[in-house]
Amino acid sequence: MKLTTYACVAMLAIFLMSCSSDDNTEDLTGETGTLTLKFDNSVGDSDFIFGDTYTKSNNESYKLTTLKYLISNVSITDSEGNTFTYPYDENIFIIDEANADNEGAIHIILEGVEAADYTQVTFGIGVDQERYNLGAEGQGDFLEEAADAGMLWNWSTGYRFTRFDGTYSSDSVTDEALAIHMGSVGNAIDNYREVTLDFPNSVRVREDASPQIHIVADIAKVFDGTTSVNFSDGYDQVHTSAETTPVIADNMQGIFTVHHVHN
């Protein structure tokens, strides 16, 4: 009898302990999954559409035929403050509106992401000084990809971080050429900027769960951002000027928001 009683008590104790342990601690060690970043270009409240004319705060208007920018150094932080950084050699991407799907989203598919509950993403716009200073060693296969996409300067060295090509009009001009090809200039001008965005809710990366993060890039803020710029002041041709490129770089830092996430 006593033995049975003790056995029952023991079993009850074990049962209670089991029930009271935290059901939320999964062991995710070694587990990885796929995370997709979807970049969606918009202009204010509207989806960006090639051929449409958009108006800036100063009534200058523009139409774009090319819309590209460079993203690198993507890292994500989980609910416990741990950061996963995507592997260096692959951690550089060209976001090209011409490659968008029918809903206007450009997909960046990150594989092998450590399973966790993530709460924010950080990425750089352009290429940082450290990667550039590594010379050819730091560029891997990306040089050709960038060259083919027109994101490598060919009259000087370095990457174009943005490529907004098209035309602009104003009260005094019609359909003048527009080219915003901002990048860093060697080590003299560092136009690399980083952005950190919080997720509205946790993003669950698991072996069997491939979440997507829908990031909206408001192109209107490239021109009416931290600073509002006038095409007539020389912002119609932004290449390597010490004056205009940092202004555009700073504006670029503010164009991104996380619209929603799919778990």
Next chain:
Amino acid sequence: MVLFWPPLDLQGYNKVPKMKKILIAVVFVQYCLVSCSKDDGVGSYVNKPLSLEVPSNFPELVYDLENNPLTEAGFELGKELFFDGRLSSNGAIACAFCHEQTFAFTHHGHTLSHGVNGGIGLRNTPPIQNMAFQKEFMWDGAATHLDFQPIIPITSEVEMGETLSNVVAKLKEDAYYQKQFKKAFEDGEINSSNMLKALSQFMVMMVSGNSKYDKYVRNEDNVSLTQTELDGLATFQSKCATCHATDLFTDQSYRNNGLSVNPRLNDKGRFVIFEDPNDLYKFKVPSLRNIEKTYPYMHDGRFATLEAVLDFYDSGAVDNGNVDPVLLRDDNTYGISLTAYEKESIIAFLKTLTDNEFLTDERFSEY
């Protein structure tokens, strides 16, 4: 792979103890495996480092060799690429087309160079020498890393007219490159990054530091300068060495030396880099090493002789709106006043900067 087992008559075979047979078999198999794992001719990474000798009178190395260690195979690959016309769209314009060794890797006698489809550039071909000691390249400093510099001429429509992807595609079809990229780089990939690293290795090794002047300042081989050359050196140090400083003979800054603006070319120089009006008509101070061989002179090659250059400094400079204040004379004209003897002796001195060892160094020669 066929194992040739030595013929043994069965009688004799059965008499060989079992352990000995196993030993023979094991040794034989091991031998075969070792033979098969040796280089079978396709090529694998060959880590034979190449050392770079820095002359004692030179400034510090600037190129970071840690990101691109020099190896024999990497250097050989860079050399092959340097002389390969397939880096251009018409197959004829190799780097060496404009960069000829005998002329310190400049385009002999050409003011401007012509590339594919008869394209003509804006600027005189600069020499390739002592690149490892410089931070920026091209007359306007547009190239801020040696690895990336070749992208400019390769992709320029008036020079080589190609794309990186296309060049790589051509290289991939060539049996020599298939082998040599594997020997030169651990990842063995034929891609533009490795191609550029190889070219850098070739260029980094091009050190010109054994001219008569070098041997004189380093007290080597009992070399002495003539009186005229010594007078020229003294005048040079007092009138030229502000800009043409150090034993590289350039302070690597960008300056406007009072050249008139050629209206046909309208070359704004360094201005294009930052669009800064203070940079108008400024060009990189060139090294004067091997100057005897790198005619014609200035960013657009307008002066055919060193005499013409010194005549310009003495009496030909104009106020183009942004001339370097260091050239302003007391009479408010721009220039450097030179007597006839000063000109003669400076030229005699400049000729001591010719490094014949460099100009004939077989390591950098095509044949």
